[in-house]
Amino acid sequence: MKNDYLQRLKYIFWDIVAAGSSYTLLYIFRRVVIEKERFEGSELNFNHTYYLGLLAIAVFWITIYWITGFYRDIYRRSRLKELIYTFNSSLLGSIFIFFALILDDWVSAYTDYYRGFMVYFGAQFFITAFFRFMISTRTAIRIKKGNIWFNTIMLGSNENAVELYMDMASTHSNGNRFVGFVSVNNNIRFLVEKNLEHLGTHQDLAQIIEEQKVEEVIIAIESSEHEKLEEIINILEDTNVTIKMIPDTYDIISGKVRLGSLGAPLIEIRHELMPLWQKVIKRFLDIVISTLVLLILSPLFLFTALMVQFSSPGPIFFRQRRMGHRGKCFDMIKFRSMYQDAEKNGPQLSSENDDRITNWGRFMRKYRLDELPQFVNVLLGQMSIVGPRPERQYYIDQIMRKAPHYKHILKVKPGITSWGMVKFGYAENVEEMVQRLKYDVIYIENMNLFNDLKVLIYTVLIVLQGRGK
Numbered sequence: 001m002k003n004d005y006l007q008r009l010k011y012i013f014w015d016i017v018a019a020g021s022s023y024t025l026l027y028i029f030r031r032v033v034i035e036k037e038r039f040e041g042s043e044l045n046f047n048h049t050y051y052l053g054l055l056a057i058a059v060f061w062i063t064i065y066w067i068t069g070f071y072r073d074i075y076r077r078s079r080l081k082e083l084i085y086t087f088n089s090s091l092l093g094s095i096f097i098f099f100a101l102i103l104d105d106w107v108s109a110y111t112d113y114y115r116g117f118m119v120y121f122g123a124q125f126f127i128t129a130f131f132r133f134m135i136s137t138r139t140a141i142r143i144k145k146g147n148i149w150f151n152t153i154m155l156g157s158n159e160n161a162v163e164l165y166m167d168m169a170s171t172h173s174n175g176n177r178f179v180g181f182v183s184v185n186n187n188i189r190f191l192v193e194k195n196l197e198h199l200g201t202h203q204d205l206a207q208i209i210e211e212q213k214v215e216e217v218i219i220a221i222e223s224s225e226h227e228k229l230e231e232i233i234n235i236l237e238d239t240n241v242t243i244k245m246i247p248d249t250y251d252i253i254s255g256k257v258r259l260g261s262l263g264a265p266l267i268e269i270r271h272e273l274m275p276l277w278q279k280v281i282k283r284f285l286d287i288v289i290s291t292l293v294l295l296i297l298s299p300l301f302l303f304t305a306l307m308v309q310f311s312s313p314g315p316i317f318f319r320q321r322r323m324g325h326r327g328k329c330f331d332m333i334k335f336r337s338m339y340q341d342a343e344k345n346g347p348q349l350s351s352e353n354d355d356r357i358t359n360w361g362r363f364m365r366k367y368r369l370d371e372l373p374q375f376v377n378v379l380l381g382q383m384s385i386v387g388p389r390p391e392r393q394y395y396i397d398q399i400m401r402k403a404p405h406y407k408h409i410l411k412v413k414p415g416i417t418s419w420g421m422v423k424f425g426y427a428e429n430v431e432e433m434v435q436r437l438k439y440d441v442i443y444i445e446n447m448n449l450f451n452d453l454k455v456l457i458y459t460v461l462i463v464l465q466g467r468g469k
Helices: 004-034 048-067 079-102 111-144 159-169 202-212 223-237 249-253 276-296 298-311 359-366 374-379 393-402 404-411 419-423 430-445 449-465
Strands: 150-155 176-183 198-201 216-219 242-245 267-269 317-323 329-335 384-386 415-417
Touching: 004 048, 004 111, 048 079, 048 276, 079 111, 150 159, 150 202, 159 176, 176 202, 198 202, 202 223, 216 223, 223 404, 276 298, 276 374, 276 384, 276 449, 298 329, 298 359, 317 393, 329 374, 374 384, 374 415, 384 449, 393 404, 393 430, 404 430, 415 449, 419 430, 419 449
Parallel strands: 150 176, 150 216, 176 198, 216 242, 384 415
Antiparallel strands: 242 267, 317 329
16 A cells, blocks of 8 residues: 655655755855855854745755656655666756856855855755655565555466566565456466456456556567557556566567566556656747747738738638547637638548638648647647647547557647658648658657757748748
């Protein structure tokens, strides 16, 4: 049994104590050692400036730890990994504080800067690491004793599954408590049920996970069942469980297997596509860039709006229902590029020589001007600047029949531009949508800020060269 909320509070409390202690040591060191000539004969007093700094420092460190994801998955992290994280965050955070607060202080010698920094960094790292080591060590002991556990199910019933279960069940080192096993298409070749209860088939996974309060799923299926792997992963994507699977020889030699513990080698399939700190920065950049675009390009917005109004009768803006992050629908805004009632006969994708497009609309599409109002969708949090293009439910249903892995697209916010748009462009039919999908899946599996920048640069080049359609 475990209490995530209480465990998280423990880390936060002692991180605040560590941040306050290290700042206090720096404050005393500066007054007693570095600035002793200025304050010689005066008493060491803690004035309002000290208390204000104490509060600011505590907020700063907790914010850093929060956005970098330290307070997530707090039970499954190794002590070595935690120590390395603490060192890196302490070093980078101390450098920031040094340049923001200390660099302009009075010193008698330039070397006092280095002395002050080393005192602060050393105190911040060692005090924080000490408290965290005490918490994580106690947690590790409780896991080994079986006082903390994670409800786990085995997906598969082959010989490897039996062997893996016997290996993991013999020790509590990883905290796995098996509540049963799930078969693929009711295929039970080896009698895992001698030790575990048969909970159902893989089609029942979502219900089983909810009923059994499952926190971890271990996939151990046969080679002949690998065709079901995509279906299984798609089901598990909608849950909040940790997914691990037995690697094959190719996975091992290709370097996908990492030594996380001394137990069974398993590949962890992570839900998290970007580190939390990158998500925060991505959203921050979305807001800043969208605001600047809407302000700086406001004359272009006005000119485009007037041209749309004069090009043909109808509204200036075109709103269309699209599916966004986690299947949540929203109204995507564009400058109208087609004649009014262009879809009076039902949903229809546009083509390069589509006679429904106005002359001005054709020009807008060439330079992507019709997409500009979507920066409003970005500000509202419905879209991101970079992300897979959102589609309508009508076409998603057709795509899913041909490519069920389209479901992965819904794991992220849709975007104004994407790797699929850069490499493939607009799709004129469902087959082309499926072809473009592979580029968007590649982007999702490799999401980071650098790749977002790369997509933006390519998009700007396409716009400037008028290679849109």
